[in-house]
Amino acid sequence: MDERAPTLRVPAAAPASAGRAASPPRRAVWQTVGWLILAVALLTFPAYASGYLLFMATLVAINVIATTGLNITVGYAGLLSIGHSAFIGVGAYASALLWIHYGTPLLFNIAAGAVAAFLVGLVFGAPSLRIKDAYLAIATLAAQYSLYFVFQQWTSVTGGERGLTVPGVDVLGMGDIGFYYLVIVVTVLLCIASRNLFRTRVGRAFIALRERDYAAEVLGINVVLYKLLAFALGAAYAGVTGALMAVFLRIVNPDQFTLLHSVFFLAAVVVGGQASTLGSILGAAFMTMMPEVLRDLLELVGSKDVAGILSPMREIIFGALIVTFLMFEPRGLAGLFDRLRVGGRRSS
Amino acid sequence: MHQILEFSIIGLASGSVYVLAALGFVIIFKSSSVFNFALGEMMMIAAYLCFATTVQMQLGWQAGVLVAVVGSVLIALAVERTMLQPLLGKPVIVLVMVTLGVGSIMRGLAGLVWGPDIVQLPDFLPRAPVFIGDVLIPGRLAWGSLVVGLIAGAFMAYYHFSRAGLAIRATSSDQVTAESMGINIRQIFSLTWAITGVLVAASGIILGALNGITPTLGLVALNVLAVVMLSGLTSVGGVVVAGLFIGWVETMVGAYLGAAWQNFVPYLVVLLVMTVKPTGLFGERRIERI
Amino acid sequence: MAQLLEVESLSLSFGGITALSDVSTIVQEGSITAVIGPNGAGKTSFFNVISGFYRPTSGTVRFDGCDILALPANARSQRGIARTFQNIALFNGMTVLENIKLGAHAQLRTNVFSASLYLGWARREEEDLTRRIDDEVISFLDLTAIRDRSIEGLPYGLQKRVELARALAMRPRLLMVDEPFAGMNNSEKAAMAQYIRRSVREWGATVLLIDHDMEMIMGLSDQVVVLNFGRMIATGNPDAVRKDPAVIDAYLGTE
Numbered sequence: 001m002d003e004r005a006p007t008l009r010v011p012a013a014a015p016a017s018a019g020r021a022a023s024p025p026r027r028a029v030w031q032t033v034g035w036l037i038l039a040v041a042l043l044t045f046p047a048y049a050s051g052y053l054l055f056m057a058t059l060v061a062i063n064v065i066a067t068t069g070l071n072i073t074v075g076y077a078g079l080l081s082i083g084h085s086a087f088i089g090v091g092a093y094a095s096a097l098l099w100i101h102y103g104t105p106l107l108f109n110i111a112a113g114a115v116a117a118f119l120v121g122l123v124f125g126a127p128s129l130r131i132k133d134a135y136l137a138i139a140t141l142a143a144q145y146s147l148y149f150v151f152q153q154w155t156s157v158t159g160g161e162r163g164l165t166v167p168g169v170d171v172l173g174m175g176d177i178g179f180y181y182l183v184i185v186v187t188v189l190l191c192i193a194s195r196n197l198f199r200t201r202v203g204r205a206f207i208a209l210r211e212r213d214y215a216a217e218v219l220g221i222n223v224v225l226y227k228l229l230a231f232a233l234g235a236a237y238a239g240v241t242g243a244l245m246a247v248f249l250r251i252v253n254p255d256q257f258t259l260l261h262s263v264f265f266l267a268a269v270v271v272g273g274q275a276s277t278l279g280s281i282l283g284a285a286f287m288t289m290m291p292e293v294l295r296d297l298l299e300l301v302g303s304k305d306v307a308g309i310l311s312p313m314r315e316i317i318f319g320a321l322i323v324t325f326l327m328f329e330p331r332g333l334a335g336l337f338d339r340l341r342v343g344g345r346r347s348s
Numbered sequence: 349m350h351q352i353l354e355f356s357i358i359g360l361a362s363g364s365v366y367v368l369a370a371l372g373f374v375i376i377f378k379s380s381s382v383f384n385f386a387l388g389e390m391m392m393i394a395a396y397l398c399f400a401t402t403v404q405m406q407l408g409w410q411a412g413v414l415v416a417v418v419g420s421v422l423i424a425l426a427v428e429r430t431m432l433q434p435l436l437g438k439p440v441i442v443l444v445m446v447t448l449g450v451g452s453i454m455r456g457l458a459g460l461v462w463g464p465d466i467v468q469l470p471d472f473l474p475r476a477p478v479f480i481g482d483v484l485i486p487g488r489l490a491w492g493s494l495v496v497g498l499i500a501g502a503f504m505a506y507y508h509f510s511r512a513g514l515a516i517r518a519t520s521s522d523q524v525t526a527e528s529m530g531i532n533i534r535q536i537f538s539l540t541w542a543i544t545g546v547l548v549a550a551s552g553i554i555l556g557a558l559n560g561i562t563p564t565l566g567l568v569a570l571n572v573l574a575v576v577m578l579s580g581l582t583s584v585g586g587v588v589v590a591g592l593f594i595g596w597v598e599t600m601v602g603a604y605l606g607a608a609w610q611n612f613v614p615y616l617v618v619l620l621v622m623t624v625k626p627t628g629l630f631g632e633r634r635i636e637r638i
Numbered sequence: 639m640a641q642l643l644e645v646e647s648l649s650l651s652f653g654g655i656t657a658l659s660d661v662s663t664i665v666q667e668g669s670i671t672a673v674i675g676p677n678g679a680g681k682t683s684f685f686n687v688i689s690g691f692y693r694p695t696s697g698t699v700r701f702d703g704c705d706i707l708a709l710p711a712n713a714r715s716q717r718g719i720a721r722t723f724q725n726i727a728l729f730n731g732m733t734v735l736e737n738i739k740l741g742a743h744a745q746l747r748t749n750v751f752s753a754s755l756y757l758g759w760a761r762r763e764e765e766d767l768t769r770r771i772d773d774e775v776i777s778f779l780d781l782t783a784i785r786d787r788s789i790e791g792l793p794y795g796l797q798k799r800v801e802l803a804r805a806l807a808m809r810p811r812l813l814m815v816d817e818p819f820a821g822m823n824n825s826e827k828a829a830m831a832q833y834i835r836r837s838v839r840e841w842g843a844t845v846l847l848i849d850h851d852m853e854m855i856m857g858l859s860d861q862v863v864v865l866n867f868g869r870m871i872a873t874g875n876p877d878a879v880r881k882d883p884a885v886i887d888a889y890l891g892t893e
Contacts, residue, residue: 080441131626146615193754200753201746208729215727220715220744263452312459319452
């Protein structure tokens with residue numbers, strides 16, 4: 001090695017960052033106003049909402065968490081995961097069991113659910129991601145069925161087909177309203193966390209993996225490790241969802257975690273908008289409300305066997321939503337929203 | 349010893365049912381890299397079409413088979429043409445998700461039209477047990493695997509000796525070169541789906557004849573998946589060996605360890621293959637040009 | 639001058655195809671070396687071995703004295719090896735700036751936890767990075783106008799420049815550029831040549847490049863290596879190589 005300095009000399013150009021204007025102030029104002037309105041709406045919601053609406057809002061928020069997680073795996077990192085609901089199940093059972101047998105505090109149980117799901121995700125992700133992305137999809141399908149098998153057969157622990165009855169948790173002594181606030185806080189935090197990821201090198205690496213993983217490799221990204229991380233992170237989010245769901249619905253049984261539910265969340269990601277936090281929120285809201293609307297429609301039409309028709313109809317609609325949005329609206333509702341926003345501004 | 353032999357032959361016979369569906373999966377995957385997650389549901393729909401024609405409309409099993417095969421091909425082509433071809437050029441994950449959605453739609457439709465309860469096809473496969481020496485094989489299984497063997501043989505002949513088969517193999521090997529030789533890639537994709545339509549119809553009907561039909565018949569796709577993975581995702585001939593082997597393993601496990609363990613076999617196979625030998629027994633390592 | 643890259647008897651075969659056969663060369667630090675040859679000569683395979691995508695059947699590659707063949711592909715960038723690709727390997731769904739930032743990935747320390755919190759530490763690292771990229775790379779390659787544009791839909795020439803920017807964000811010691819002049823008009827080529835020259839002069843990078851444009855190569859390079867059918871048929875300064883009968887034969891022979 002000769003005497004040249006080990007670090008490279010960098011051209012002494014005028015700092016380009018100095019003269020950069022701040023992002024358009026008007027847009028920032030509108031965004032802050034928007035967030036404030038949303039925050040106020042969320043906070044005051046219980047005051048004027050019926051019991052049913054409060055229930056639905058809480059459910060939507062819980063589903064937002066799972067959808068956001070799946071979006072990290074599928075939307076940002078481009079990995080197909082077909083077993084998302086199985087990881088929700090892992091979180092649900094883990095936290096429920098801790099609560100039932102040890103009475104541990106709710107926040108601890110939620111964290112435990114996330115960690116459990118994360119680890120299980122690693123177990124299924126590691127062998128398959130070593131090879132090719134296609135194999136991950138297979139592994140998640142295997143996870144879906146084998147975890148269901150475990151939930152169903154390990155009766156001594158999971159309660160088998162009947163499942164577990166979970167005692168309620170009273171948050172801040174405010175009952176349903178307290179739980180609603182807790183869920184909102186957790187959801188908001190996790191959404192912010194997801195968005196923050198993509199302001200940093202971690203998120204950028206996920207997107208690079210989706211696009212061209214060989215190029216990511218030469219940039220110094222350990223492709224297998226990062227894919228595994230994206231996948232297990234999505235599973236962790238699912239774990240949180242499961243933990244919240246267990247206490248919210250007060251029961252945990254295997255039929256809550258079937259292929260139908262995994263397809264539900266995939267549809268939420270596709271419909272809402274892949275690689276978008278707003279998309280996750282819109283998608284979860286849409287998919288959660290949709291079966292309710294469907295049921296009301298069926299009853300309105302005077303259908304006799306609503307319960308019997310509802311399940312297959314849901315399968316048809318979830319599948320149809322995935323197909324139609326992928327074909328005609330690949331950026332989902334968030335993309336639509338973006339287009340309207342840009343279009344609106346241009347015309348004004 | 350005699351018992352082992354008997355179970356073994358039964359195992360091989362039941363494994364043969366997976367072979368046809370697995371063949372359909374492989375030719376689609378090899379030529380277009382699309383993982384057809386609707387494979388099981390395609391089998392299921394074909395079985396129901398046969399049921400509808402034969403039992404519900406009382407038209408006899410020959411008409412049932414015809415309707416099932418033709419219907420299956422039409423559905424396969426419709427899916428490929430209207431939903432997959434417009435998306436060619438997008439990342440494969442998009443097309444795979446579409447097949448997932450299609451599978452869900454098919455499951456729901458079947459549940460809506462025919463309900464969740466199991467239905468049976470009439471006995472068009474002779475029930476009388478077949479004896480090989482003094483080994484007893486249930487009649488329907490024996491005849492079913494014979495039919496499978498014939499169809500698989502016909503398919504292999506077509507694949508290896510016909511011009512269309514050559515075109516499929518060329519496309520599977522190198523799309524760009526195939527196209528520059530004048531092969532219409534899009535037509536090849538449609539062809540592979542149409543052929544799969546025939547193959548899944550046959551295996552769906554036989555499976556339905558053996559075990560009855562429900563909207564969840566498509567679950568057998570997981571067993572087919574295990575077969576395909578063991579074979580190596582890209583080997584047409586390997587699928588035959590893998591299918592027979594897995595059928596054998598499942599039957600032996602079911603006979604000696606019980607039904608619960610038998611259900612577990614496909615997942616174990618999948619996991620084992622991925623950890624130990626990801627390219628399967630006969631798969632090829634593909635080198636991508638960067 | 640130090641020998642930054644030493645390639646010795648490199649051979650690469652896939653099944654029955656020999657991509658590289660006994661290729662040896664030395665790249666001096668601070669120089670520009672071009673690898674040329676007819677199509678299929680093994681030029682990109684050569685790059686791919688150095689990058690780590692292919693494991694050679696025999697031979698050694700030493701970078702700065704260390705055997706890099708023992709390292710996995712993603713570890714080689716940490717040594718200071720950057721590379722661009724023949725078919726542009728930029729990432730859709732991100733802006734020009736974000737693509738460039740990826741070049742610095744290996745030098746950053748933010749992990750999942752600090753990233754999701756994005757307080758203090760991680761935020762500072764990110765903001766420092768943005769400032770550095772703006773000051774050093776974006777202005778250097780005149781990309782200020784398109785800094786926040788999505789890379790989808792950018793003209794080809796600009797995309798190639800962004801890819802170069804990404805490589806430079808790594809502050810590489812060895813910059814491997816695969817076909818920097820392909821598909822460009824004359825003024826774009828001249829600009830690219832200037833950027834490459836300045837990368838050496840102002841950034842202290844050593845350049846290894848592949849291209850087919852003889853005029854640009856001869857005007858730019860200190861050393862030229864000629865491959866044909868995987869073998870090295872000539873090496874030396876541009877003038878010597880241009881007149882080498884074996885080289886003339888290889889190019890004329892394949893037409």
